[in-house]
Amino acid sequence: MKIAVDAMGGDFGPAVVVAGAVAACRELGLSSVLVGDKAAIERELVRLEAQELPITVRHASQVVGMAEAPSQAVRRKRDSSLRVAAELVREGECDALVSAGNTGAAMAIGMFVLGVLPGVDRPAIAAALPSLSGFTVLIDAGANVDPRARQLFQFAVMGHVYSRDIIGKTHPRVGLLSVGEEEGKGNELTREAFEELRGSSLNFVGNVEGRDIYNGRCDVVVTDGFTGNVCLKVSESLAEMLTAMIREELGRDVMSMAGAALSRRAFDRMKKRVDYTEMGGAPLLGINGASIICHGASPVKAIRNGVRVAADWVRHGVNEHIKTALEAEAVLAEGREGGRE
DSSP: OEEEEETTOSSSTHHHHHHHHHHHHHHHOOEEEEEEOHHHHHHHHHHTTOTTSSEEEEEOSBOOOTTSOHHHHHHHOTTBHHHHHHHHHHTTSOSEEEEOSOHHHHHHHIIIIIOBOTTOSSOEEEEEEEETTEEEEEEOSSSOSSOOHHHHHHHHHHHHHHIIIIIOOSSOEEEEEOSOSSTTOSOHHHHHHHHHHHTSSSEEEEEEOGGGGTSSSOSEEEOOHHHHHHHHHHHHHHHHHHHHHHHHHHTSSHHHHHHHHHTHHHHHHHHHHHOGGGTOOEEEETBSSEEEEOOTTOOHHHHHHHHHHHHHHHHHTHHHHHHHHHHHHHHHHHHHHHHHO
C-alpha cells in the first residue's frame, strides 16, 4: 500500500508533512509517495535520516496556496502537488491521498480528477469529534454550504458507513441537526431531509440539537456544510479557551499547583481524548478514492495519523461499502414508491 502525500500543503510546508510521513513509515510500516518540490523534500528526508525508508518522491512544480480559489487551482495549476497526488491515486500508483492544504481545492481537484462515487451528488467532509461515547461524526463539516435534502440523506449514509467501519460503532445512531428535537422543527431543508431519513434503513434517531454532538446521544450528526463548519470552528475555539483557563487556574496558587501535579495523569488522559491529532484528518466522503484532509496547522502527529486513517480507509473498503449502502437505500426507496402506487 502506498499513500500519496501532498508534501507542500499546510501552514508549515514540507518540514512538518515529510516528518509526519516518515513517522508513519517508521512507526506504522506505511509507505508513501511525497509529492512536491523534489529538492525541498529530499532535504527534509536527509535531515530526518530517512533516505533508506520505502518513501519515494514525485516532483511537482506548483503549489496551491491556502487562500487560493479552488477554480483557479483546477484550471491554472495542472502541476500542483495536490493535483499530481490525486492523479497518482487515479492511475493506481497510490491507494489514497493525504493533504493539509487548501480544503476547497482538495475537494475541487478530487471531484475533477477522481470523480464521485455512483449515487453521490457531492462529496462531504466528515469530522470525528470527541464525545462521551467516544467519537461523533459531524457531516458535512464545510464542503457544501447550500445542499439539497437528498444530499443530506447521502451524507447520512456515508457518515453511517464511516462511523461503522472506521470509528467502530456497530449500529451507528444518526441524528439530523436542527433547532429542536421535535418532529417538524427546523427549516424547509431539515424538514425534507427528516422525511427521507425516517423512511431509510439507517438507525435514525430524529432531530438532534448542537449539544448532542458531544453528549453521546448519537454517533453521526448530519447538517449542511455552512452550519457544520461553524460548529467545528466554535468547538475548536472552545477547546482552546477551556485549556487556557484550566492552565491559568491550576497555576494560580500553591494548592492549585499541588492538585494539578497529583491529577497530571488524569489531565493527560483527558488531553488525549480531545486531541484532534489522534484522528489525523477528516475524510472527503463520496470521492472515488480515499482522500484525507488534515488541518492546515497540523503537527507531525496529525500528518502521521492522517496517513494511518487513509490506510485504514483502504483496508476496510469504505468506498465499496458506501456504494453498497447507497444502492440498498435506492432499492428501498423504489419499493416504497411502488407500494404507494
